[in-house]
Amino acid sequence: MKRDGAMNSLWQQGMEDFQSAAQEIKTRFYDIIIVGGGVTGVTTALQLQKSGKKCLLLEAHSLCFGTTGGTTAHLNSFFDTSYEEIRSNFGEDAIHLVANATSRALDLYHHNIEHYGIECEYEQKDGYVYSRDQKQTVQLSKIFEASKQAGVDVAYTERIPVPVDFHQAIVYRDQAQVHPTKYVMALAREFEKAGGVIHQQCRVEDTVEADDRVTANTSLGAFQATFLIYATHIPPHINLLHFRCAPYRSYALAVKLNGNYPDGLSNDMYDPYHYYRTQIVNGEKYFIVGGEDHKTGHEENTEMCFRKLEAHAREYFDVKEVVHKWSSQYFEPSDGLAYIGLLPGSKGNILVATGFSGNGMTYSHIAALLLPDLINKKENAWAALFNPNRLKPIAGFAEFIKENADVVGQFIAKRIGTDKISELAEMAPGEGRLVKFEGNRLAIYKDENGKLFALNPVCTHAKCIVDWNTAEKSWDCPCHGGRFDIDGKVITGPAHKPLEVVQVMDLVK
Ligand SMILES: Cc1cc2nc3c(=O)[nH]c(=O)nc-3n(C[C@H](O)[C@H](O)[C@H](O)COP(=O)(O)OP(=O)(O)OC[C@H]3O[C@@H](n4cnc5c(N)ncnc54)[C@H](O)[C@@H]3O)c2cc1C
Structure with missing residues (x-):
């Protein structure tokens, strides 16, 4: 099963691309x-x-x-924007509406899975949020109080499923997880x-x-x-x-552990926060660790995010093997x-x-x-x-949007010599980089066989400059999240036209 990145997620394992029943267009x-x-x-x-x-x-x-x-498919009745923040931004009625909406959403999963008899390793679990310092504890107590007021089933708890030192923890009942x-x-x-x-x-x-x-x-x-x-x-x-929406990336690992696998959905309160859960896929247990989120196109070496996440996982868990690592994009709403x-x-x-x-x-x-x-x-x-x-x-x-918006004028070069690229950048196979060329920028990528690909880095959506995503091998736009492959074709996001290809040829002969 294909996905919008070079790395394989746990959810691609053993899955084939969907085959539509409709082979031809009838209406x-x-x-x-x-x-x-x-x-x-x-x-x-x-x-x-x-x-x-x-x-x-x-x-x-x-x-x-x-x-x-x-x-990572945690099915939660609370959001990244806490009930406390929702109450302060939208008023008291809003938290009741959100509690009702999330509860109906989780019921719909349950209904669909029961009604259609779907085998998707769905399980209901408790969801834990815990503080690790005094400041977070003060914040947690506000979140708890607003969640209670919203009518969500939440309580303080003495234990959390993950072996992490914590100050205080709350547990949301009847959360769930699924193989998405x-x-x-x-x-x-x-x-x-x-x-x-x-x-x-x-x-x-x-x-x-x-x-x-x-x-x-x-x-x-x-x-x-x-x-x-x-x-x-x-x-x-x-x-x-x-x-009103800003693109972010988040990172995940699916690992095998020595010993016990934590039972339940958990997250800490750092910004960005870490999130954890265990998933059984075809009888095999995997522990999923997520985090290291950042604004799209704002991290020079996205491989480093995986390294930090793995170091974090190894600090708290007895990791036997990292089986999958992947990253993906989400959109943060302004309010x-x-x-x-x-x-x-x-x-x-x-x-x-x-x-x-x-x-x-x-x-x-x-x-x-x-x-x-x-x-x-x-x-x-x-x-x-x-x-x-x-x-x-x-x-x-x-x-924040302005800060992201590296908007430029039109790029004019249609072709460039290989000698010029070598002069501009010493690149290792598999590397991508933005370089300056004739007063403008050029997006270049060298594949594993040394073949060079050059693109006009001006995003076709709103003319921001794309940046190289080392881990997922894509050109990502920091403004609105348009993503392109090494040939310039649209992968995801709001753009629908490819990046302009700059022909790389031997011009010196
Ligand atoms: C690492 C990570 C972990 C996450 N974990 C959780 C979690 O634990 N719990 C949770 O609730 N949420 C989580 N999220 C968020 C959640 O996964 C996403 O919000 C959700 O999957 C979005 O689903 P979607 O169907 O709206 O969009 P997508 O899954 O992105 O689907 C959109 C589809 O539209 C197609 N498309 C785009 N443009 C066009 C076009 N012009 N024509 C035709 N098709 C088009 C795309 O190809 C794509 O397949 C996570 C996000 C990330 C990045």
Whole structure:
């Protein structure tokens, strides 16, 4: 199973790419087009198809190619933005709504898995959060109090599952964990059984809203529907939401331990925090450790993030072997809550679900419950809270986006000599680097056989400069999270045009 990075996640192990039942295009008219075949798109598509709508799901690569293939799949009833922060940013009613939404999202996992008999190593577990110093303990007590007020089942606890010294700890009951790609692919099969259609390797290039319909122009031609949902993790093209969401990367290891495997979901309170859980895959136990998050394109050596994470894992756990390591991208919303609803700028027919932080496994299911209600004009108490058109940017966020935005003028070179590149940069095989060339920058990569690839590093989305991701071997845009392979092709993110290729040739002969 393919994913949007060079490294293999635990969820790719033994998994094949999804084979769609629809081998040819029979119709181009639907009630709803869902764009994106991750957990959000597939779960939402199934909900809509089951409610009697005729749905089409379009995926640019294959199902679970995006962050769903690189998640760690803790299913939590609390978010990275704590109940305390939500209360302070959005008021007291908001925490009750969030508690209700997360609880309904977790119920939907449970329902789907029971109802469809899905074998996806799903287990209900407790979720622990613990402090390691006095400052964190003060913060933890506020989180506890706000969570209690929200009505979440939470308590102080004397023990945590991981062998880490802690000051104080709280436990959230009835959390869960799942094998995400087994779950999503099983739901996709249910979607097809219910009459839904999936086309993979189909990129939506643009959309046109007219006469109360949406036309999606794709790499497989045009499709039409009454509604279209962008479940693409971040919507494409330039949208207000790109200035309300910032791309981050997070790192994960799946390791074998000597001795006992901790039981439960845990995380500490550092920024970025570490997160841990155990997962059984096909009868084998793996301990998953995550963390070392940073803004996309802001870490020169992403390999180093894995080294730090492994050193952390070895400090606290008796690690026998690191079996998988991988990283992936998520989007941080400016005010701490996801954006689920009408796409800003849409005339009323395009919806979106984005800004999920590190909680998209839960948010995906909130989206799968909320979006059908919005489409069916059914009252939903969460609608205003998650409305993408709400105006609630947090002070400092605009600065943060600006700080990222390394926007440049047009790049002009169309070709460059190999001798020039060698002069510009001494590069090891497998290395990528930005170099200065004729007053502009050039993105160059040398493959394992010494072949050179050169690209114009100006991101085709909003003209920021991409940076090399050492570990996942991709060019990543720090502004809005567009990612490109060594040939310049779009991997993920809001860009839909490739980076411009600069021909590398022997010009001296
Ligand atoms: C390392 C890591 C660990 C995480 N751990 C957790 C966790 O423990 N718990 C939790 O709740 N959340 C977690 N998250 C977040 C969560 O995994 C994501 O929010 C979630 O997987 C996003 O799912 P999605 O379906 O919205 O997006 P994706 O899985 O990214 O799917 C989007 C899909 O859209 C497709 N696409 C994009 N553009 C187009 C286009 N133009 N046309 C057609 N298709 C397109 C892509 O190819 C992709 O397959 C984690 C994130 C990271 C990075």
